[in-house]
Amino acid sequence: xxxxxxxxxxxxxxxxxxxxxxxxxxxxxxxxxxxxxxxxxxxxxxxxxxxxxxxxxxxxxxxxxxxxxxxxxxxxxxxxxxxxxxxxxxxxxxxxxxxxxxxxxxxxxxxxxxxxxxxxxxxxxxxxxxxxxxxxxxxxxxxxxxxxxxxxxxxxxxxxxxxxxxxxxxxxxxxxxxxxxxxxxxxxxxxxxxxxxxxxxxxxxxxxxxxxxxxxxxxxxxxxxxxxxxxxxxxxxxxxxxxxxxxxxxxxxxxxxxxxxxxxxxxxxxxxxxxxxxxxxxxxxxxxxxxxxxxxxxxxxxxxxxxxxxxxxxxxxxxxxxxxxxxxxxxxxxxxxxxxxxxxxxxxxxxxxxxxxxxxxxxxxxxxxxxxxxxxxxxxxxxxxxxxxxxxxxxxxxxxxxxxxxxxxxxxxxxxxxxxxxxxxxxxxxxxxxxxxxxxxxxxxxxxxxxxxxxxxxxxxxxxxxxxxxxxxxxxxxxxxxxxxxxxxxxxxxxxxxxxxxxxxxxxxxxxxxxxxxxxxxxxxxxxxx
Numbered sequence: 001x002x003x004x005x006x007x008x009x010x011x012x013x014x015x016x017x018x019x020x021x022x023x024x025x026x027x028x029x030x031x032x033x034x035x036x037x038x039x040x041x042x043x044x045x046x047x048x049x050x051x052x053x054x055x056x057x058x059x060x061x062x063x064x065x066x067x068x069x070x071x072x073x074x075x076x077x078x079x080x081x082x083x084x085x086x087x088x089x090x091x092x093x094x095x096x097x098x099x100x101x102x103x104x105x106x107x108x109x110x111x112x113x114x115x116x117x118x119x120x121x122x123x124x125x126x127x128x129x130x131x132x133x134x135x136x137x138x139x140x141x142x143x144x145x146x147x148x149x150x151x152x153x154x155x156x157x158x159x160x161x162x163x164x165x166x167x168x169x170x171x172x173x174x175x176x177x178x179x180x181x182x183x184x185x186x187x188x189x190x191x192x193x194x195x196x197x198x199x200x201x202x203x204x205x206x207x208x209x210x211x212x213x214x215x216x217x218x219x220x221x222x223x224x225x226x227x228x229x230x231x232x233x234x235x236x237x238x239x240x241x242x243x244x245x246x247x248x249x250x251x252x253x254x255x256x257x258x259x260x261x262x263x264x265x266x267x268x269x270x271x272x273x274x275x276x277x278x279x280x281x282x283x284x285x286x287x288x289x290x291x292x293x294x295x296x297x298x299x300x301x302x303x304x305x306x307x308x309x310x311x312x313x314x315x316x317x318x319x320x321x322x323x324x325x326x327x328x329x330x331x332x333x334x335x336x337x338x339x340x341x342x343x344x345x346x347x348x349x350x351x352x353x354x355x356x357x358x359x360x361x362x363x364x365x366x367x368x369x370x371x372x373x374x375x376x377x378x379x380x381x382x383x384x385x386x387x388x389x390x391x392x393x394x395x396x397x398x399x400x401x402x403x404x405x406x407x408x409x410x411x412x413x414x415x416x417x418x419x420x421x422x423x424x425x426x427x428x429x430x431x432x433x434x435x436x437x438x439x440x441x442x443x444x445x446x447x448x449x450x451x452x453x454x455x456x457x458x459x460x461x462x463x464x465x466x467x468x469x470x471x472x473x474x475x476x477x478x479x480x481x482x483x484x485x486x487x488x489x490x491x492x493x494x495x496x497x498x499x500x501x502x503x504x505x506x507x508x509x510x511x512x513x514x515x516x517x518x519x520x521x522x523x524x525x526x527x528x529x530x
Contacts, residue, residue: 060126060185060188060189060191062188063188063191065184065188066184066185066188069180069181069184069185070122070125070181072177073118073121073122073125073177073181074122076118076174076177077115077118077119077122080111080114080115080118080170080174081115083111083167083170084108084111084112084114084115086098087104087107087108087111087163087167088108090104090163090323091104091105091108091323091397091400091437091440092323092324092444093323093324094322094323098163099161099255099256099322100159100160100161100163100164100320101158101159101161101255101256101257101319101320102156102159102160102161102164102319102320102433102434103314103320103400103403103432103433103434103436103437104163104320104437105400105401105403105404105433105436105437106160106164106167106229106233106404106433107160107163107164107166107167107168108167108401109229109401109404109405110143110146110164110167110168110170110171110229111167111170111171113139113143113171113222113225113226113229114167114170114171114174114175116222117136117139117171117174117175117178117222118174118178120178120215120218120219120222121136121178121181121182123215124211124212124214124215125181125185126185126189127204127208127211127212127215128182128183128185128186128189129182129212129215129216131212131215131216131219132182132212132215132216132219133179133182133183133186135216135219135220135222135223136175136178136179136182136219137179138223138226139175139178139219139222139223139226140172140175140176140178140179142223142226142227142229142230143168143171143172143175143226144172145230146168146171146172146226146229146230146233147165147168147169147172149230149233149234149237150164150165150168150233151165153236153237153240154240155237155240156233156236156237156240159319159434225405228404228405228406228407228410229404229405229406231406231410232404232405232406232409232410235406235409235410235413235423238420239420239423239424241420242420242421242424244259244261244316244317245261246259246260246261246262247259247260247261247341248260248317248318248319249336249337249340249341250340251333251336251337251340252321252322252329252332252333252336255321255322256313256318256319256320256321256322257318257319258310258311258313258318258319258333258334258336258337259310259311259316259317259318260308260309260310260334260337260338260341260343261308261309261310262277262306262307262308262341262343263296263299263306263307263308264277264299264304264305264306264307265305265306266306267305267306274346275305275306275527276345276346276347276348276371276372276527277306277307277308277343277345277346277347277348278295278304278306278307278308278347278348278350278523278527279307279308279309279347279348279349279350279362280295280307280308280309280310280350280351281349281350281351281352281355281356281358281359281362282309282311282312282315282351282352282355283351283352283353283354283355283376283507283508284353284354285429285430286311286315286316286425286429287309287310287311287316287425288311288316288425288426289425289426289427289429290352290508290510291309291350291352291510292309293510294510294516294519294520295307295309295350297516297520298519298520298523298524301520303520303523303524303527304523304524304527305527308338308343310334310337311425312330312358312438313325313330313333313438313441314434314435314437314438314439314441315425315429315434315435315438316424316425316429317424317425319434320434320437320438320441321333321441323441323444324441324444324445324449325441325442325445326445326449326450326453327357327358327361327442327449327450327453327454328361328449328450328453330358331358331361331362331365332365334358334362335362335365335366344369345366345369345370346369346370346371347366347369347370347371347372348370348371348372348373348374348523348526348527349362349363349370349372349373349374350374350376350523351374351375351376351378352375352376352377352378352508352509353376353377353378353379353507354379354387354442355378356375356376356378356379356489357378357379357381357384357450357454359373359375360373360454360457360458360461360492361453361454361457363457363461363465364456364457364458364460364461365457365460367460367461367462367465370465371465371466371529372465372466372467372468372526372527372529373465373466373467373468373492373493374468374470374522374523374526375467375468375469375470375489375492376470376509376510376519377470377471377472377475377486377507377508377509378469378486378489380485380486380488380489381451381454381455381458382485382488383481383482383485384446384447384450384451384454385446385447387442387443387446388443388444388445388446388447388448389443392443393440393443393444396436396439396440396443397440399436400433400436400437400440403431403432403433403436404433406431408428408431409423409428409431409432412427412428412431458492461492461493462493463493463494463495464493464494464495465493465495466493466495466497466526466529467490467492467493467495467496467497468496468497468498468499468522468523468525468526469486469489469490469496469498469499469500470499470500470501470502470509470515470518470519470522471483471486471499471500471501471502471509472501472502472505472506472507472509473501473502473503473504473505474504474505474506474507475506475507476501486499486501487499497522497525497526497529498522498525500518500522502514502515502518
């Protein structure tokens with residue numbers, strides 16, 4: 001008979017024996033779960049009710065004021081970008097009421113700087129830094145100086161117009177807004193850290209340090225650009241003090257001014273007829289630095305009694321004209337300036353290079369007043385494609401965009417001793433934004449409007465007008481097409497006085513003694529023809 005008590009004791013022993021391995025397994029699993037790995041927290045969880053500093057909920061965007069500053073910054077960026085696009089279009093086609101008498105490249109540069117400033121502020125909006133704030137303050141101070149210079153110097157104020165003044169003022173305000181937004185975000189970040197984590201966070205993540213470094217490098221580049229802009233403006237204000245010979249006259253509905261000067265007195269021949277005034281049309285560069293010496297020498301030695309010259313729009317003391325602008329428009333502007341100055345002719349037109357295109361158009365529109373044509377290695381209308389090539393236009397546009405930096409003009413002024421005269425009409429004149437804009441305008445319409453105008457001028461030109469052609473021997477030998485077109489220019493009228501090819505003369509024929517001698521001789525003969 002089996003004892004009930006013995007059976008119970010045996011079952012208990014059996015249960016204890018079964019539970020022992022289970023307890024050992026549980027303890028082993030517990031020890032394993034407590035072993036540290038890469039996911040184990042180094043600090044115990046906080047029990048003070050605050051969030052961890054790395055929690056995404058700790059953000060300055062929690063504050064409405066920070067979000068509002070960001071939305072306003074986006075709005076300003078959109079406005080600035082639209083203004084930037086409008087100014088880009090205005091370089092090629094001037095919208096109504098937006099023409100500036102300067103190049104238009106400075107206001108474009110200020111707006112580009114504004115767009116870049118706002119874009120950097122938005123990209124690094126959530127990572128404010130002291131370097132960013134100081135950089136923005138430096139840019140704002142430099143732009144404020146630029147604004148003062150433009151508003152204080154009358155010549156700069158008139159050249160930039162309301163478009164340029166609005167652009168620099170807007171750039172200054174936006175730079176100050178960037179400083180303010182950086183401080184607001186820094187304040188909001190601190191407020192949220194103290195409210196949600198209990199303390200201000202002083203450390204940065206690697207990503208934040210990279211953002212700060214990138215923003216600082218970009219801002220330093222922008223500071224350098226702004227310094228160049230300011231230095232170039234100072235040079236321009238210095239050049240504005242150089243007084244022009246002659247006068248500057250409003251033309252084209254008072255949109256811009258054209259510089260015109262006359263030397264000598266009106267004289268009459270034995271029969272009481274007025275002796276023609278020589279009207280000079282410069283070539284690829286301003287008259288004052290190219291043709292002035294030999295023309296003035298002709299005046300001094302009595303070869304001619306009187307001459308007038310002018311600067312095409314964008315050259316020397318003349319303002320830039322609205323875009324697009326053709327050679328015929330320049331001829332009309334010259335006619336208006338002559339009328340305002342009280343100059344009535346008759347004229348003997350002397351021109352060089354591309355200036356021959358302008359002279360021929362002027363002659364066709366004043367056939368009764370023009371008593372002679374003198375072409376010095378003139379450009380033929382069939383060769384206008386050389387100055388109308390798209391690649392040349394793109395290079396001119398690129399040069400114009402960077403011209404406000406003025407690095408070449410600053411280098412010349414500091415290290416090469418370039419003077420105001422050099423920059424206005426001399427050796428460095430081709431570096432000016434106004435000059436580049438004039439060449440770009442010439443390029444844009446040379447193959448269309450200008451070519452049509454000069455082709456019409458050839459049909460209108462009277463056949464009995466005396467004609468003198470002087471060609472560069474170097475250019476004739478170098479380019480067969482140029483030689484053929486020079487020959488064709490001798491057929492512009494039926495009254496060719498002479499065609500001289502100066503053997504060793506370059507394109508600027510007057511640079512050689514033989515060329516200058518022939519030019520003065522032929523000019524005297526042409527003026528004396530009545």
